[in-house]
Amino acid sequence: MGKLYKHHLFWPLCILAALLLFNLFYSPDFFSITMHDGHLYGSLIDILNFGAPLILVAIGMTLVVATKGIDLSVGSIVAISGALACLTISKGTDQNALGLIVISILLAVGLSVLLGAWNGLLVSVAGIQPIIATLILMVAGRGIAQLVTGGQIITVSSSKYSYIGSGALATLPFSIFVVVLMLIVALLLTRKTSLGLFIESVGCNPTASLMAGIRANWVILSVYVFCGVCAGIAGLILSSNVSSADGNNAGLWYELDAILAVVIGGTSLNGGRFYLTGTVIGALIIQTLTTTIYMIGVPPEITLVVKSFVVLAVCLIQSDSFRAAIFYRWKTRHYPGEKESIRHVS
Amino acid sequence: MSTQKPILQMKQIHKRFPGVKALSNVNLRLFPGEVHALMGENGAGKSTLIKVLTGVYSIDEGSVEMEEAPISVQSPLESQAAGISTVYQEVNLCPNLTVAENIFIGREPRKFGRILWKEMNKRAQEILSERLNLQIDVTEPLYMYSVAVQQLVAIARALNISAKVLILDEPTSSLDKNEVQQLFRIMEKLKQDGLAILFVTHFLDQMYEISDRVTILRNGEFVGEYMAKDLPRLDLVLKMIGKELNLLEELPSLAEEYKDSLGEELVKADGLGRKGAIEPFDLSIHKGEVVGLAGLLGSGRTEAARLFFGADKPDSGKLIFSGRSEGVHTPREAIGRRIAFCSENRKTEGIIGDLTVRENIILALQAKQGVFRTISRKQQEEYADEYIRMLNINPPSPDHLIKNLSGGNQQKVLLARWLLTSPQLFILDEPTRGIDIGAKAEIQKLVLSLSRQGMSFLFISSELEEVLRVSGRIAILRDRHKVKEISGKDMSQHQIMQAIAGG
Structure with missing residues (x-):
C-alpha cells in the first residue's frame, strides 16, 4: 500500500478518477457511447479526440522540461504548421489528391523541425535561457502564421486531409492512433536508446554531464526539435479537424496547458526525471476538466475561473507540503531535507 | 573540567x-x-x-x-x-x-x-x-x-x-x-x-x-x-x-618497484598553457606511470589537469599523443582518447544527484558509445554489481540515488564510472579529499595496482604524503608556474616544500 501511494502515477490517476466519478453522478450520460456510421460517439471519445493535440504537445514538452528547459512557442508552432498545410492544399488544383496531402504534411512537419531547431540552437549554442529563447518564437510565430495565411482564415475542402483530425479507424478517431504512435516513438527513443538517460543527466547536472562526455548541446537540440515536431503534428490534427487554419487562434495558450499537463504528470520543472505516461494522464485530466465544464453548463464567461480553481485544487493535492500541512499536521513535522531523501529512496 | x-x-x-x-x-x-x-x-x-x-x-x-x-x-x-x-x-x-x-x-x-x-x-x-x-x-x-x-x-x-x-x-x-x-x-x-x-x-x-x-x-x-x-x-x-589496518605503512614499498621500469610515452604537454590559469608548461606522462602534481591551493594544479582533459581550452601549446600532435578540445574528445578525469568538485562536476548509482556508473561509457548503442539493463546491472563489489561501495545497492550516499562512496562511484571506460590516462584531482583513512588507502592502493597493469595517472593532492606515496615522478607548481620536476630518490617532503616555498 505504501508503495502504491508513493508511485508517481498515484495522484494523477486519483484526480482523473475523481473527475470521472463527478461526471458519473452529475451527468450519467457522460459515459454513454453510441455507434454511428461506423464511428463511436460519446464524451469519453470526445475527450480522447479533442485531447489528442494537447497530449502530443505535452509529450514533446515533457522532454524539454526534463532538460530543465521550457518551450513557450508550441502554440505558435501549432498555428504555423496548420497554416502551412492548409495553404499548400488550398493552392492545389485537386484538393483530394493524395500526393498533395502528403507534400503538405511533409512541408508542415519539416517546418516544425526547423522551428524546433531554432529554439534548440538559441538555448544550447547561444546559451539563452529557455523561457526567453522560446518566448521569441512564441511572439514571432503568431506573426509568421498570419503571414502564411495572409491574415485570413484559410479553409480547405479535402476529405482526405480532414481524415487526420476527424476520420475514424476501427471505429475510433484517427487522431488517437497518431498520438499513440508518437507516444510509442517517444518511449522507444527515451527508454530503448540512452537518450532518456542523457536527457535526465543533462537536466539534473549539465556541467557534470559534459564532463562525462555527453554532448549536452545535441541532447538539448534534439528535445526541442522533437517538441517542435509534436507541436507541428498537433497543428495538423487541429486544422484538419476544422478544415481550416486560423493563424490567430489555433493553438492559443496550448503551451500553458501543456506545461500544466507535464507538471501534473509528475515531471519537475527543475529537470531530471521525467514521466511520459504521467504527462498523458495530466493532459487527459485537463481535457476531461474542459469537457466537464462545458457539459455541466458553466456560463461561458466564468469557465476560465472555474477551470483555474480546479487546477489550483489539483496542484495543491499534488503538493507534498500542502498535504502534510492539511492532513498530517499533528503527526509529521516539517523536516524538508528528510522528506526529500525519503521521497527519492522509495 | x-x-x-x-x-x-x-x-x-x-x-x-x-x-x-x-x-x-x-x-x-x-x-x-x-x-x-x-x-x-x-x-x-x-x-x-x-x-x-x-x-x-x-x-x-x-x-x-x-x-x-x-x-x-x-x-x-x-x-x-x-x-x-x-x-x-x-x-x-x-x-x-x-x-x-x-x-x-x-x-x-x-x-x-x-x-x-x-x-x-x-x-x-x-x-x-x-x-x-x-x-x-x-x-x-x-x-x-x-x-x-x-x-x-x-x-x-x-x-x-x-x-x-x-x-x-x-x-x-x-x-x-x-x-x-x-x-x-x-x-x-x-x-x-x-x-x-x-x-x-x-x-x-x-x-x-x-x-x-x-x-x-x-x-x-x-x-x-x-x-x-x-x-x-x-x-x-x-x-x-574497527579492524587491524596497516595499509598506509605497506604502500611505499609498492610504489618503489615500478619506478625504474618506464613504458613508452603516452602523452606530452608541449608548452601547454592558458592565460590566468596556468603558464605554459611541459609535462610528459608514460605508460603505467603515476605522475603527481603538487602545489598549494590555487597554484594551477587543477587548471593544468583541465587542459589535459579538454575541459578548458589552452591558448598556447599543444598535447602530443604518441609522437603526434593532436589537440583535445572537449571532454568528449579526451574520453575518445581514453583519458578520464575525476574532478575535485564532486558535486558540481561529478555526480548526477537524481540518478541512481547504476546510472551514474554507466554514464561515461554510455556517452562514449553514443545514443543508439545502449548498454542493456542486464549488462548495466552486471557492471554496477562488479564495481560495487570491487570498490566496496556502501550501501551495496545499485538503485540508491547517488546523492543519498556519503562523500567517499560517491567518489568511489565516480571512480567506477571512469574505470568502466578503461582509460589509458586517469586524471585524479583530489580523489581523497573529504574521505576517511580506510577509503583513502583503498583508493591509493587501487591507483598503484592499476598503474602496474599499465594505466597512467596524473595524481593531484594537497596532501604531500599521499602524492609521495603513489607517484613515480612529481611535478611541482607554484603561482601558476611549473617550477620543478623530481623523481626517484630526490622525492621527499623536504624537496617539495622547498620548491613550493620557492627556495
Whole structure:
C-alpha cells in the first residue's frame, strides 16, 4: 500500500478518477457511447479526440522540461504548421489528391523541425535561457502564421486531409492512433536508446554531464526539435479537424496547458526525471476538466475561473507540503531535507 | 573540567532511513569552552548526526537536552534560535550577493523596515576583522573571493547569531595550511569565549591539534567518547576502522618497484598553457606511470589537469599523443582518447544527484558509445554489481540515488564510472579529499595496482604524503608556474616544500 501511494502515477490517476466519478453522478450520460456510421460517439471519445493535440504537445514538452528547459512557442508552432498545410492544399488544383496531402504534411512537419531547431540552437549554442529563447518564437510565430495565411482564415475542402483530425479507424478517431504512435516513438527513443538517460543527466547536472562526455548541446537540440515536431503534428490534427487554419487562434495558450499537463504528470520543472505516461494522464485530466465544464453548463464567461480553481485544487493535492500541512499536521513535522531523501529512496 | 556540566547532550539517538540504519544508540555531549571532535569513516553517521541535531532530520528515538532542559528542534531555523549554529561542509552561501549581505541575510539591521546598508557593511567589516582577522571589502560579491575566504564568511555568519554551540562540518577540507592555522586561532578564541565547538574532520593531525574531547562513530554506532590527549593515534584509527589496518605503512614499498621500469610515452604537454590559469608548461606522462602534481591551493594544479582533459581550452601549446600532435578540445574528445578525469568538485562536476548509482556508473561509457548503442539493463546491472563489489561501495545497492550516499562512496562511484571506460590516462584531482583513512588507502592502493597493469595517472593532492606515496615522478607548481620536476630518490617532503616555498 505504501508503495502504491508513493508511485508517481498515484495522484494523477486519483484526480482523473475523481473527475470521472463527478461526471458519473452529475451527468450519467457522460459515459454513454453510441455507434454511428461506423464511428463511436460519446464524451469519453470526445475527450480522447479533442485531447489528442494537447497530449502530443505535452509529450514533446515533457522532454524539454526534463532538460530543465521550457518551450513557450508550441502554440505558435501549432498555428504555423496548420497554416502551412492548409495553404499548400488550398493552392492545389485537386484538393483530394493524395500526393498533395502528403507534400503538405511533409512541408508542415519539416517546418516544425526547423522551428524546433531554432529554439534548440538559441538555448544550447547561444546559451539563452529557455523561457526567453522560446518566448521569441512564441511572439514571432503568431506573426509568421498570419503571414502564411495572409491574415485570413484559410479553409480547405479535402476529405482526405480532414481524415487526420476527424476520420475514424476501427471505429475510433484517427487522431488517437497518431498520438499513440508518437507516444510509442517517444518511449522507444527515451527508454530503448540512452537518450532518456542523457536527457535526465543533462537536466539534473549539465556541467557534470559534459564532463562525462555527453554532448549536452545535441541532447538539448534534439528535445526541442522533437517538441517542435509534436507541436507541428498537433497543428495538423487541429486544422484538419476544422478544415481550416486560423493563424490567430489555433493553438492559443496550448503551451500553458501543456506545461500544466507535464507538471501534473509528475515531471519537475527543475529537470531530471521525467514521466511520459504521467504527462498523458495530466493532459487527459485537463481535457476531461474542459469537457466537464462545458457539459455541466458553466456560463461561458466564468469557465476560465472555474477551470483555474480546479487546477489550483489539483496542484495543491499534488503538493507534498500542502498535504502534510492539511492532513498530517499533528503527526509529521516539517523536516524538508528528510522528506526529500525519503521521497527519492522509495 | 570533568565536573563541568555539558551544555548540550544527545542521548541514545536512533535514526532509520528506508533500508538503512543511519544511527543507532548514539550519544554526544558538548561542553562549553571545549572543542569536541566528531570522527568516523565515511558513512559512519557524522553528517546524519549533525542533521538530526540541527533539525534537518527528525529523531526516531532518543532525546536532546540543552542546558539540562529537553529541546526538540524541528528546523534549521529553530536550531539557530536554540543557539546551535552550523557551518556545513559545502559552503551554503549566495556567491552573487556581497559578503556583508551573506553575513546578514535574513536578519539585516533595519529601521522602519528599511535596511541600513551602511550599518550592515560596517558591522560585517567589524565581525570579520575583529573576530576572524580578515580584512576584505565586504561590499564585493562573495564569488570574488577564494573558497577559504568564503568558508570564513560562513563562520562569520554563524558567529553573528548568539550561539552557544558551533558546529563546523569539515571546515578545513578546502583550506591550505596557513588558512587552517588561522581557523584554529579563531576556534581557540571562540573556545575562550565559552562556546562549545563540534568539529568534524578527517585529519588526525588537526584533530589532535585543536580538540579537547573526541567522539567516535562507526557504521552509525557509538564507539565511545574520549579525552583527546589520552587517546593514542593508533587506538583512534583502530576504533574508527574497527579492524587491524596497516595499509598506509605497506604502500611505499609498492610504489618503489615500478619506478625504474618506464613504458613508452603516452602523452606530452608541449608548452601547454592558458592565460590566468596556468603558464605554459611541459609535462610528459608514460605508460603505467603515476605522475603527481603538487602545489598549494590555487597554484594551477587543477587548471593544468583541465587542459589535459579538454575541459578548458589552452591558448598556447599543444598535447602530443604518441609522437603526434593532436589537440583535445572537449571532454568528449579526451574520453575518445581514453583519458578520464575525476574532478575535485564532486558535486558540481561529478555526480548526477537524481540518478541512481547504476546510472551514474554507466554514464561515461554510455556517452562514449553514443545514443543508439545502449548498454542493456542486464549488462548495466552486471557492471554496477562488479564495481560495487570491487570498490566496496556502501550501501551495496545499485538503485540508491547517488546523492543519498556519503562523500567517499560517491567518489568511489565516480571512480567506477571512469574505470568502466578503461582509460589509458586517469586524471585524479583530489580523489581523497573529504574521505576517511580506510577509503583513502583503498583508493591509493587501487591507483598503484592499476598503474602496474599499465594505466597512467596524473595524481593531484594537497596532501604531500599521499602524492609521495603513489607517484613515480612529481611535478611541482607554484603561482601558476611549473617550477620543478623530481623523481626517484630526490622525492621527499623536504624537496617539495622547498620548491613550493620557492627556495
